[in-house]
Amino acid sequence: MARRPLPRILTNSAPLARMAHSASLARSREFARTAADSASDVFHPLITIGRGLRRLGAAGRGRWADTPKDQRGPLAFFVAACVLVVWLVPYGPLLALIGVMGAGAWAGRERTPVVTGPSEAETERLRALYEALVPYLSAEGDPSPLYAHGGDWERAFAEYAFDDGGRLERLQLKYPAYFTDGEDRSRVRIEQVLYAKAGRGREYHFTWDELANQLTLTVLDALPTDIAAQRFVTSPGETVLGFTDPDSVQRTLPVTGGEGTRDAPPVVWRTGQRSTEPHLLVLGQPGTGATTLLRSIALQALQHGDVLVIDGSGTGEYGCLVGRHGVLGVESGLAGALATLEWASHETERRLIAGNRARQAGGAAPDDTRRPLWIIADRPTALSHVAVAEERDDPQRWLQVPLRHGRAAQVTVVVADQFETAELLSDPVRAHTKARVVLGPATAEEVRAVLGAPPHTTPPAQVPPGRGYARLGNAPVLRLQVPATPDPLDDATGQAHREAVTVLLPEHTVPADGAGPSEPVSGGKGVHVGKRVDVGKAVPAGPSVGADGAEADDAPAADDQPAAAEAAPEAEESGAAAEPVGASARVRTDKGGEPRVIKGSVEAVRTEG
16 A cells, blocks of 8 residues: 655745744743743742752751651651641641741852852962962972972961952961971071062061971951050059050050040050169161150160169250159260269279178168169160260260169169161170161161060061060060150140140249259159269269259258268368369269269259158
8 A cells, every 4th residue: 555645844944944033933932921020920939938948858857867767756746746736726727827938938048158268369379379489388299299380279378368459368277297497597587588479568477386397377457547645554563665466465454545545555664673674775767656655665764763874875855854753864975974874883892892791781772773774874884985985984884873773772773875876885785685676668687686585576567656676585576666756846746745745844943044952852863953063072962963053052961971971081182173063963872872073064963861
């Protein structure tokens, strides 16, 4: 029987292609897609609830499968009891249905996937950092190198974090055990690479863990510069040099800054007989805040002691201290500085002798030997240069005794100078100043030369005044920001800072016009100008400092008359009486602790107890 041919519509594909590309079919597809989207929007809550019920059901089946067989019976009985209670409670089934639908909606919600791991840009940055470390942390012959070109950076970088801008904020990396992490040069090389690749313009802190062969890089916040001079909550013998990072010290102090009162981590320097760093040396560039730090130290020292100031620069930065209670003198000339430091040297010896005699007698040291005495010398090398030109003694020579024996005599020496003239500092100054501060921009080599150890942080991009590093003895190197303590007599000082410093200044004990002596403050020590001392005549014990040429009418106190009578014959025997009567003089202390006048040009200042 002959086979009938198929219809043409089934054998020819051209009509099917035309139907597929026809406009009516396209409109149908668009209508179907729109209907599906509309239905999805309408039934979205039901879809969400259904997806949540499915997840809850899967979780329930998993819970039932994980339950041991011997505990399935009690669990089924507990579920049945709960269902029965819900059924018997009024409106229980309705409330249960609403609760189940709410739980399903919550479980079926669409969750935003949590992005884990670094982004593409962050991955490229970490890979570039890894490749930069390969030449320094790899060695030939290592069978399983941790650092190799084209290696896995995830093995080397244990932890990493980026800020909102995509910049590296924290990185913890591992390094091979054969890396020479005990050598400063090797450490500095790695820190320089990390500083360059992590991004310049920020300060980084490096923590080396030699035991675990790990290095942690952390971005540091800028130190606050809004802390001005104020009364810090410290005990006697403690001086706040500035403020540092919270993780570097274990103590905070309440301070008043631009944002109100807050707690700030201080760098506290302890002085006194039990101090291991009784003296301080400050070095820096001009205009970096060395004088500001010395002014801040002087204001804190005046709370419990007396202060002698040697202003070698002669710019009058310490004019606000002249004539104040507790300020024994402010000298900027060579003659006055020599006389003042000579008296300070003899005063140190006198305190040592008096304290030794008191201990041998089984008693306490005299009160005048226990009151702290501070010698603040700003740029003494400038006076040393003048002394060489005039062929006179170097003022630093008289600092030798206070530096060596000052701790036992309650005498503290603070010296500040510049990097350019640091080589002119005497050997005793360098040897006995264990507390060191470096201010202003300085390289790691300069910081290491002064502090004895390199800093563990990178230098800041912009160095504000009073910014630097501090190291107290063998302690770690700390970042430091000195509290703002400008000269209140300077016209460029702001009103807020001027008032902050003025409040801390002690009361005046000498009139500003120098008309005559003022009465000492009751219950304390009053320092006022005394009369010019004749050569060969003894004067009361006390500092002999001040401006040349002042006259007054004071006579020695009644209690000091016997001492003056005993000292006069000794002065005549020593030949001091050969000088003309009425010549200017300065005070020197003999071996017995009694003051004696020697030749010089200085004004006598008497301290009344």
